[in-house]
Amino acid sequence: MHPPVLEGNLAQPVIRRLNAMRQLSERGIALLQQAIQDGLHRARPGEDLATEGDPVDSVRIILSGWLCRYKTLADGRRQIVNFVLPGDSCDACVYLLSVMDHSIGALTPVTYADIKRPVFEQLLASDRSLEEALWCETMVSSAIQREWTVNIGRRVALERVAHLLCELYERLLPVGMIDGDSCLFPITQMDLADATGLSVVHVNRTLQELRGSGLIVLRDRILTINDLKQLKDTALFSADYLHTKRHG
Amino acid sequence: MHPPVLEGNLAQPVIRRLNAMRQLSERGIALLQQAIQDGLHRARPGEDLATEGDPVDSVRIILSGWLCRYKTLADGRRQIVNFVLPGDSCDACVYLLSVMDHSIGALTPVTYADIKRPVFEQLLASDRSLEEALWCETMVSSAIQREWTVNIGRRVALERVAHLLCELYERLLPVGMIDGDSCLFPITQMDLADATGLSVVHVNRTLQELRGSGLIVLRDRILTINDLKQLKDTALFSADYLHTKRHG
DNA sequence: CGTCTCTTTGAGTCGTCTCAATCGGCGTGG
DNA sequence: CCACGCCGATTGAGACGACTCAAAGAGACG
Numbered sequence: 001m002h003p004p005v006l007e008g009n010l011a012q013p014v015i016r017r018l019n020a021m022r023q024l025s026e027r028g029i030a031l032l033q034q035a036i037q038d039g040l041h042r043a044r045p046g047e048d049l050a051t052e053g054d055p056v057d058s059v060r061i062i063l064s065g066w067l068c069r070y071k072t073l074a075d076g077r078r079q080i081v082n083f084v085l086p087g088d089s090c091d092a093c094v095y096l097l098s099v100m101d102h103s104i105g106a107l108t109p110v111t112y113a114d115i116k117r118p119v120f121e122q123l124l125a126s127d128r129s130l131e132e133a134l135w136c137e138t139m140v141s142s143a144i145q146r147e148w149t150v151n152i153g154r155r156v157a158l159e160r161v162a163h164l165l166c167e168l169y170e171r172l173l174p175v176g177m178i179d180g181d182s183c184l185f186p187i188t189q190m191d192l193a194d195a196t197g198l199s200v201v202h203v204n205r206t207l208q209e210l211r212g213s214g215l216i217v218l219r220d221r222i223l224t225i226n227d228l229k230q231l232k233d234t235a236l237f238s239a240d241y242l243h244t245k246r247h248g
Numbered sequence: 249m250h251p252p253v254l255e256g257n258l259a260q261p262v263i264r265r266l267n268a269m270r271q272l273s274e275r276g277i278a279l280l281q282q283a284i285q286d287g288l289h290r291a292r293p294g295e296d297l298a299t300e301g302d303p304v305d306s307v308r309i310i311l312s313g314w315l316c317r318y319k320t321l322a323d324g325r326r327q328i329v330n331f332v333l334p335g336d337s338c339d340a341c342v343y344l345l346s347v348m349d350h351s352i353g354a355l356t357p358v359t360y361a362d363i364k365r366p367v368f369e370q371l372l373a374s375d376r377s378l379e380e381a382l383w384c385e386t387m388v389s390s391a392i393q394r395e396w397t398v399n400i401g402r403r404v405a406l407e408r409v410a411h412l413l414c415e416l417y418e419r420l421l422p423v424g425m426i427d428g429d430s431c432l433f434p435i436t437q438m439d440l441a442d443a444t445g446l447s448v449v450h451v452n453r454t455l456q457e458l459r460g461s462g463l464i465v466l467r468d469r470i471l472t473i474n475d476l477k478q479l480k481d482t483a484l485f486s487a488d489y490l491h492t493k494r495h496g
Numbered sequence: 497c498g499t500c501t502c503t504t505t506g507a508g509t510c511g512t513c514t515c516a517a518t519c520g521g522c523g524t525g526g
Numbered sequence: 527c528c529a530c531g532c533c534g535a536t537t538g539a540g541a542c543g544a545c546t547c548a549a550a551g552a553g554a555c556g
Contacts, residue, residue: 053488071398073484079398096384101391101489136344138390143349145393150319150327153400153445157512188534197401199513204536236321240301241349405544436502450544452504497556504551512543519536526529 010063010111011036013175017087020174020244021136028127035123036061036113043110049090054100058116060090065110066186070194071102080195082144083107083168083187087175092134095120108186140243147241152197155236160196161206162235165216169225170239185223258311258359259284261423265335268422268492269384276375283371284309284361291358297338302348307368308338313358314434318442319350328443330393331355331416331435335423340382343368356434388491395489400445403484408444409454410483413464417473418487433471 011033018024024032040063043049049060052071067084081102084090090104095117115123124131144167151163168185172178189207193200210216215231217224225231232238259281266272272280288311291297297308300319315332329350332338338352343365363371372379392415399411416433420426437455441448458464463479465472473479480486 069394071394073398073402075484077402079401081394081397093383094387094390096380096387097391097491099488099491101491102394132344135341139342139344142342142386142390142393143345145390145397146317146319146329146350148397149329149393149400150321152397153327154321154325189536190534200534201514201536202512205512208536236323240347243345243347243349437504438502447545448502449504449546453544456504499555501554502552505549507548508546510543510545512541514541515539517537520534522532524530524532526527 010040013063013087013177014061016175018130018133018137021140022129022133024133025127025129028130028133031123031127032130035115035119036063038119039113039115041112041114043106043112045106045108047106047110049104049106049110049112050100051103052100055098056091056095056100058114059092059095059120060104061113061115062086062088062090063111063113065112066107067104067110068107068191068195069102069104078194079197080191081148082141083195085168085171085175086177088141089134089137092120092138107191136243143241143243157196157198157202157206158209159235160198161192161203162210162215162231163237164192164196165210165223165225166228166232166235166237166239167242169223169228170242170244174244181226181228182222182224184221185218186221258288261311261335261425262309264423266378266381266385269388270377270381272381273375273377276378276381279371279375280378283363283367284311286367287361287363289360289362291354291360293354293356295354295358297352297354297358297360298348299351300348303346304339304343304348306362306364307340307343308352309361309363310334310336310338311359311361313360314355315352315358316355316435316439316443317350317352326442327445328439329396330389331443333416333419333423334425336389337382337385340368340386355439384491391489391491405444405446405450405454406457407483408446409440409451410458410463410479411485412440412444413458413471413473414476414480414483414485414487415490417471417476418490418492422492429474429476430470430472432469433466434469 014032014036015024015029049067062084064086068080069082069084070078070080072078084104094100124134151160155163169178169183172183177183189203190200193203196203198206207218211218215225215227215234217226262280262284263272263277297315310332312334316328317330317332318326318328320326332352342348372382395415399408403411417426417431420431425431437451438448441451444451446454455466459466463473463475463482465474
């Protein structure tokens with residue numbers, strides 16, 4: 001049903017992402033690709049891949065599209081706690097906890113592999129490099145979560161939005177989704193607001209400020225970063241927390 | 249140098265904490281206790297167990313005392329991203345990342361076990377229940393981190409401080425550090441401010457408000473929660489994210 | 497008894513929010 | 527092909543939550 005050559009392409013972001021954490025063995029890559037091919041799924045924008053309170057029984061690996069993890073308060077306030085990008089895994093290990101404590105929603109059309117728990121465990125057990133890479137990715141995800149806490153807790157609006165843009169840029173880079181200094185940026189200002197803990201109105205004004213100082217262009221779902229260095233400076237951004245090993 | 253019977257007591261919070269995640273085997277407990285005895289250390293208040301940028305080569309398990317994980321911005325702003333309580337581990341797996349992306353500071357006198365990476369890996373490899381419990385604990389720590397993002401991003405000051413108090417109460421409970429409706433609460437209002445993303449002055453006024461409505465008493469480093477239910481209500485608190493299995 | 501840290505209080509400022517309305521693009525149905 | 531409705535982006539204006547600055551209590555400690 002899916003020609004193998006196409007699947008190979010689909011798995012590219014995952015392999016690139018994991019390779020950046022730990023050099024994957026040939027065998028590991030093959031096993032991973034097989035597992036991905038066997039579990040292909042799609043989701044539409046707005047659809048939830050998982051909802052707070054759901055039992056967890058499988059791991060999802062994102063092949064294309066953007067998602068977000070979010071939590072909702074009783075009165076409707078929503079906080080996006082992280083974005084999930086191509087190559088990321090959803091809850092590589094959260095299945096150790098039996099219930100989801102947050103929801104995962106698709107922001108765009110999404111392609112992902114759904115790998116059932118036993119299959120996933122076998123995958124981890126059969127290749128050491130794969131196991132380490134996937135744990136590593138989970139740890140990086142925690143590190144990102146910590147930085148978000150800092151971002152929302154201690155940065156002012158301008159810094160905060162700038163920081164988020166820097167992070168997304170740096171995360172999209174290793175999976176090959178940056179074209180020059182531009183990338184697709186499929187999220188609304190409302191999403192941005194829920195991710196930064198700001199109001200939509202203020203996000204709008206903050207973006208205008210960033211545009212006004214010539215740092216970025218954001219139009220028609222395309223983000224262009226004109227001056228990455230200065231954007232990082234205004235964001236007080238350091239990429240260390242992403243633990244991206246630079247290698248050849 | 250340390251009588252075995254005393255060490256057994258020291259390890260109690262850890263064992264209780266891990267047992268709440270996964271039922272530990274007798275063997276697992278014995279191995280753990282041995283590792284803890286072999287790696288006992290102390291730290292003074294204000295001392296850093298680890299600093300952002302440090303290489304990671306060991307895992308720490310907290311036996312007594314309070315610590316915090318924190319990050320500092322270039323201009324001195326500080327954000328506490330989590331508290332570390334007795335029974336918690338520091339970076340059970342962060343050693344998969346070679347460098348610390350945050351610091352860990354002692355808020356009180358601390359007793360902890362420092363377990364070197366090879367010893368720790370052997371520990372995980374030799375008992376399945378121990379391995380699962382420790383991973384589980386790491387996952388819960390991530391879940392807490394997500395909730396902090398929500399707390400700081402979407403709750404107002406009163407809710408935010410109340411939520412933190414509820415969380416600490418619920419986390420201290422399973423390790424036996426709650427006495428009736430009171431507990432030692434050794435952190436300053438400045439720490440509270442850095443943890444909630446508020447200013448010290450505002451934390452002070454918020455605490456007064458909580459006191460004024462009779463929900464809590466906080467004096468001389470002792471916190472008493474007079475009305476837990478109402479405190480949880482004002483905090484919009486649900487303990488689900490702590491993944492604490494209730495079991496007889 | 498002086499010093500240091502933590503807590504508390506007062507007063508004024510400012511960042512961010514809320515409410516409200518307009519504008520623009522896009523898909524759908526008449 | 528046009529009108530309507532919807533969603534997202536934008537703008538204006540006023541309100542308020544939280545911040546900063548400043549200074550004064552209050553314990554703890556040597």
